[in-house]
Amino acid sequence: MxxxxxxxxxxxxxxxxxxxxxxxxxxxxxxxxxxxxxxxxxxxxxxxxxxxxxxxxxxxxxxxxxxxxxxxxxxxxxxxxxxxxxxxxxxxxxxxxxxxxxVFHINKTSELWNRLSKQEQKFANRCDGDLKHHLEQSVLSKLPDQYQSHVRQSAASEDDDMVPEPQLDTYVVCRSKRHLGAFQLDDGGEEPVNIEADDLYALPYKSIKPLVESGQIDLV
Amino acid sequence: MAATSEPHGSAFSAAELEFLAEDETIEIVPNLRMDPLNFISGDFGPFRPQIATQVPLWLAVALKKRGKCTIRAPDWMSVDAFPIENLTQVLEAERDSEKFQPLPFHYVEISRLLFDHAREDIPDIYMVRSLIEDIKDVRFHKIGTGLEIISKERTYALRLKNLSAMEANIVRPFVTKALETFYKLSSSEMIQESDHISNRQPQAANRGPRRQLKDR
Incomplete structure (x- = not known):
């Protein structure tokens, strides 16, 4: 892919x-x-x-x-x-x-990590280290043992629940230069949106993501 | 350009939108002789006195400030020129119809820049200015009433036909948050529903028929 x-x-x-x-x-x-x-x-x-x-x-x-x-x-x-x-x-x-x-989310998700330039990766590594160090120094080291992770609420958490992630189902305003025709929003079932050239649409980012990546649609 | 926007409040600041609008081309009549300019953003000129040429707005304004050209107001900025759509007609249509009239994507920024820097080059400036103000007001009012529709009917996608850059940017925080909230509410509603209904349906199918594509 x-x-x-x-x-x-x-x-x-x-x-x-x-x-x-x-x-x-x-x-x-x-x-x-x-x-x-x-x-x-x-x-x-x-x-x-x-x-x-x-x-x-x-x-x-x-x-x-x-x-x-x-x-x-x-x-x-x-x-x-x-x-x-x-x-x-x-x-x-x-x-x-x-x-x-x-930074924590990007560092553990290889798909995102690979989107960064070499310099950005260097920056992300340092940022990751600094932020972690800061959190540990200022707060985490003073908490009971099971609450000392910077990515988990407590040792009982099943996954990394303290890592901020971008909201992909957020809505964005976008515009296409070409007529794209009927476009299926997501999951199927819903009636498709007819995307006309040069019109603005507010659509969930998640569903138009492939179109943004292939340059068929521009965010505005 | 000092004011850059926070990502995700509204995506662009007014200054950034103006920056984008400054790349729109406009016709100028230079009063100097200058060789073609081979910019990163494209090639413009050559410039000869009294020979009209197309340049980006920022270049037009820069030359204008130094008294090196006159700017030709774009066609859409005329009060009543036949046969092109003019502002008087646009205002009437804007008042009569629920739909938005087609205007340049950056009409707010372009007119503002021209009013600020080239007022003596625009015929009937006072008329043009008040017409554009009125058009802007009518459209903003329509946006406001149009938004009520989102709350009345389930909306999962919104078509913002003929909305300009500035208008879209202003409604962005509200519209995107509202749509998002409806999206979330409808999914959590479904979880409750499906708890009660033994024969549970997949979420998307449940949400499907109610989605409305609003032509705003």
């Missing part, structure tokens, strides 16, 4: 690559990440490309300044650069916020 969805998104990536600019793709990734309750797959290639473009543009602006290019032109290039950097920063920061919030 994992590799299957990977291929699909790669093909989709290619398709959108010829029709859309990276700035547009980055904007989409940012919007989706901000609106989705859980952490999404890290857009490795897109982030790398955006970084390269930013670097290139920074060098260009430096050259402009040295060569005495018209200051108005330079300031406009700088504005474009600032906008792209804002998107990239905000995208990465939104992910870090999610990692901080759900």
């Amino acid at each position: 994992e590799s299957g969805s990977g291929e699909a998104s790669a093909a989709d990536d290619y398709e959108s690559l010829i029709s859309t600019t990276d700035a547009e793709l980055l904007k989409r990734a940012w919007r989706n990440e901000k609106a989705a309750p859980e952490i999404l797959k890290f857009e490795l290639n897109l982030v790398q490309r955006s970084r390269q473009q930013i670097q290139l543009m920074e060098e260009m602006v430096d050259d402009f300044n040295k060569n005495g290019v018209d200051p108005l032109t330079v300031s406009l290039y700088q504005m474009d650069l600032d906008r792209t950097m804002f998107l990239l920063r905000s995208y990465l920061r939104t992910r870090l916020q999610k990692i901080e919030k759900y």
